[in-house]
Each structure stands twice: as C-alpha cells, then as structure tokens.
Amino acid sequence: MPVSKAKLKADAKYSRKTYDQISIFMRKDAELSREVLKAHAAARNESLNEFIKRSIEETMQRDKGRDKNEH
Numbered sequence: 001m002p003v004s005k006a007k008l009k010a011d012a013k014y015s016r017k018t019y020d021q022i023s024i025f026m027r028k029d030a031e032l033s034r035e036v037l038k039a040h041a042a043a044r045n046e047s048l049n050e051f052i053k054r055s056i057e058e059t060m061q062r063d064k065g066r067d068k069n070e071h
Contacts (some may be wrong), residue, residue, distance in 0.1 A: 026034050034048075041051035 026032065026037075028034070037051065038048050041048050044051065046054070
C-alpha cells in the first residue's frame, strides 16, 4: 500500500524537529571508507549509525578520562 503524501510530509517534519543530522565525507578509495565501516558494524550486528554513535560516545568517554589525568 503506497504511503500518502501527507504521511511523508508529517514524517519529514517530525524528523527535522526531533533529529540532528551530521554529514561526513569519506573517499571511496581510502583505507577507511564507508564500506569498511559498514562491514565492521555488520560484523558486530550494529547498524552503521549505531556503530558511529557508539564510537563517538566511547571516544568522548576516553577523552574525559585523559583530561582528568592531565590536571
């Protein structure tokens, strides 16, 4: 069953209001590419989005620990 235009519009409005979107650029031919990240996430049963968020959270926690040790 096709989704109505009103539903699509409402979903888009909700997403804009609720979520922040961050874009990154990665070279397709680089050692660290989107495909490498996707494969890594899939091997851990995570979506690419979940993996990226977890990576950021863990890095921030690690950085906080380093900051405490420096003072």
